[in-house]
Amino acid sequence: MRPRALPRPRPMVEIVELGPAETEAAFDAMRALRPGLRTAQEFADRVNSLLRPEGYRLVAAREDGRVVAVAGFRVGHDLVAGRYLYVDDLSTHPDFRGRGHAGRILDWLLEEARRRDCDIFELDSGTRPERDDAYRLYLNKRLAIRAMHFTRPVR
Secondary structure (H helix, E strand, O other): OOOOOOOOOOOOEEEEEEOHHHHHHHHHHHHOOOOOOOOHHHHHHHHHHHHHHHOOEEEEEEEOOEEEEEEEEEEEEEOOOEEEEEEEEEEEOHHHOOOOHHHHHHHHHHHHHHHOOOOEEEEOOOOOHHHHHHHHHHHHOOOOOOOOOOOOOOO
8 A cells, every 4th residue: 555645735925015125036937928138137127227216016926935926017097097006017937837826916916906096907918829828817807808009119
């Protein structure tokens, strides 16, 4: 008779907002979505010197202390939505996908939208077949497709 295998301990997962000193820790997770980012230092400098002063914030899923998923977001106002929470970036490191981290981050963001008295929660997502899992997640979180986002280079 074979001995029963002991259950693998579940990793400790926490959802936390990252301050400027912790920005570099989000690099590997963010780079999965933004492969043009070259170094952790370049990423941290850009986020901390350009984006944070404009209201950009980072929230992360940490598994056993390591940032494995991250979202960049901001709160603002416009004539269409009123007060909104907009998700610029939501990314999970490929080695940690399928464990519910992005869903936990979305839950935290939706709660933050409530805490900040937002009227609407928004995010855009690129249209590529490799994003199909993300679309399922967004629809499962009751996000609705309400617009098309048009863009073109200026230079």
